[in-house]
Amino acid sequence: MRLDIAHRSRPCRGETANGDAVWLGEWIHRPVFAVFDASGHGAQAAEAARAACGVLDRWDGTPDLPALAARLHQELRGSRGSAGLVALLDHPEGGPATLRGFGVGNVELRALDRTISALLTPGILGVRLRRRIHVFEIPLQVGDRLMAFxxxxxxxxxxxEYHQGLSPAALCDSLLRDHGRPHDDATVLVADVLDDA
Ligand SMILES: [Mn+2]
Known part of the structure; x- marks a missing residue:
């Protein structure tokens, strides 16, 4: 099982710096994606979002999500702070595939045509975070379409109907065009779950 991922992000009207950011990577053969939405917008928000991506760049790939959330919280201290969602595809040999992740604040994860319980943890990375974050585990099937925004x-x-004939990249473009709020930075990531073949 693999993920076909596309993403788009743009700053709010009148800004060149983007306080939203997307991070993609791989931890010990597990695909990982993250979406950050730093508080506010403009240069300081962009700095916080960059700092969050820097934490993921330096992470050693240990799939310990509460530890990663704690690290993000610690390293973003003194910044504007950021909402964020991090998720990875766990696919043990012979076992069921699962999307495992966490979200802090207002970055949502939804699926097309099915309800998933990607429960978010309230708070702002770098500003306030409860000791126990919620880690979600979503069983995945080939054909699933995930959207983080x-x-x-x-x-x-x-x-x-809205998705008819749209690839992940085309859907990202459509969502920014049809559903982007002009006065906020806007980001969407679409991941289609595909067979390995
Ligand atoms: Mn925002």
Whole structure:
């Protein structure tokens, strides 16, 4: 099982610096994606989002999500702070595939045509975070479509009609065009779950 991922991000109207950011990587053969939405917008927000991505760049790949959340919280101290969602595809040999992750603050994760329970933890990385974060585990099937987005994307776009014929990249473009709020940085990441073949 693998993920076909596309993402788009743009700053709010009147800004060149983007306080949202996407990070993609691989930890010990597990694909990982993250979306950050730093508080506010502009240069300081962009700095916080960059700092969050830097933490992931330096992470050694240990799939310990509470430890990663704690590290993000610690390293973002003194910055504007950031909402963030981090998720990885766990696919043990012969076992079921699972998307495992956490979200702090307002970065949502939804699936097309099915309800998933990607429960978020309230707080702001770098500003306030409860001791126990919620780690979600979502069983995945080939054909699933996942969407992670910052609060600069709003609206109802979870019915199949809207998605008809759209690749992950085309869907990202459509969502920014149709559902992006002009006065907030906006980011969307789409991941289709595909067979290895
Ligand atoms: Mn935002």
């Amino acid at each position: 910052s609060d600069g994307i709003r609206g109802r776009f979870f019915d199949r």
